[in-house]
Amino acid sequence: MTWLPNVDPGTFEQVMALRPDLAGAHAAFVDAFTDVLDQPVRDACRIRVAQVLGRPDLAADVAGPDRVAAVARWSESDAVSDDERVVLDLTESFVVDPHAVTAAQRAAVRDRFGEAGLVAVVEWLAILDGIVRFQTVLGIPAGAAGDGGS
Amino acid sequence: MADDAISQSPLALQPEALMRFLHLYGLLWSHGEVDHPAKEMARLRNARITDCGY
Numbered sequence: 001m002t003w004l005p006n007v008d009p010g011t012f013e014q015v016m017a018l019r020p021d022l023a024g025a026h027a028a029f030v031d032a033f034t035d036v037l038d039q040p041v042r043d044a045c046r047i048r049v050a051q052v053l054g055r056p057d058l059a060a061d062v063a064g065p066d067r068v069a070a071v072a073r074w075s076e077s078d079a080v081s082d083d084e085r086v087v088l089d090l091t092e093s094f095v096v097d098p099h100a101v102t103a104a105q106r107a108a109v110r111d112r113f114g115e116a117g118l119v120a121v122v123e124w125l126a127i128l129d130g131i132v133r134f135q136t137v138l139g140i141p142a143g144a145a146g147d148g149g150s
Numbered sequence: 151m152a153d154d155a156i157s158q159s160p161l162a163l164q165p166e167a168l169m170r171f172l173h174l175y176g177l178l179w180s181h182g183e184v185d186h187p188a189k190e191m192a193r194l195r196n197a198r199i200t201d202c203g204y
Contacts, residue, residue: 021181025174032167099201116163123167 004138012131012140030127036120044084045091045121047071049128052095057142058132086112087121094125 004015016023033042043062048071050058059068070079074088086108093101110118134140156175161168179189196202 019182022174022177025170025177029167029170029174032164032170036164036167115160119160119163120167123161123164123171 011143012135015138015140033120033124033127037117037124038083040081041084041087041121042124043067044071044074044080044088045124046128048074048088048091049095049125050132052092053129053132053136055132055136055142058135061142083112090121091125094122095129 004018013023016026046062047059047068050056050062051068051072056068059071062068063071067079070077071084071088074080074085080088086105090101090105090109093105106118109121113121156172157168161171179186182189
């Protein structure tokens with residue numbers, strides 16, 4: 001169901017269009033990470049954040065079933081790169097309990113991406129976490145979402 | 151000021167993202183349907199729950 005009955009069918013973009021000034025600024029913020037993090041890493045984060053927050057429909061919006069399944073089994077899957085693996089390890093802790101993120105998890109991401117890269121990864125996760133929670137609270141279904149609108 | 155604290159935080163390592171975030175954050179605080187006290191109450195409650203010093 002939707003909590004916004006006047007927004008039909010309630011896609012992410014349609015809901016954000018209720019506040020066009022914020023929609024543009026939000027999209028620009030999301031776009032800032034396009035050149036900072038590689039798309040496979042960004043997409044892996046999108047898939048895993050959606051999975052951990054109980055939105056498999058949003059994960060399925062990002063990639064095909066093989067890729068989605070590989071990310072779900074990231075710790076053992078050969079289809080997940082080493083870059084993705086260290087990020088996904090941090091991703092799970094970030095979403096479940098940010099206080100549970102360990103120094104080793106931070107160091108693993110920093111060692112592969114640098115300090116600025118670690119900041120970018122954490123910011124990207126914050127964006128995705130917020131978007132998925134936003135879509136869940138407002139009952140917004142998957143589909144018709146941009147790169148950040150997972 | 152919150153913006154100063156954010157600007158001097160590790161977020162500054164991604165200056166383009168920081169600039170765009172501050173623009174979005176400023177819009178959230180300066181415009182909209184929700185009054186300022188309600189936004190501040192939500193901000194404080196969020197910070198308390200997440201144990202955030204900001």
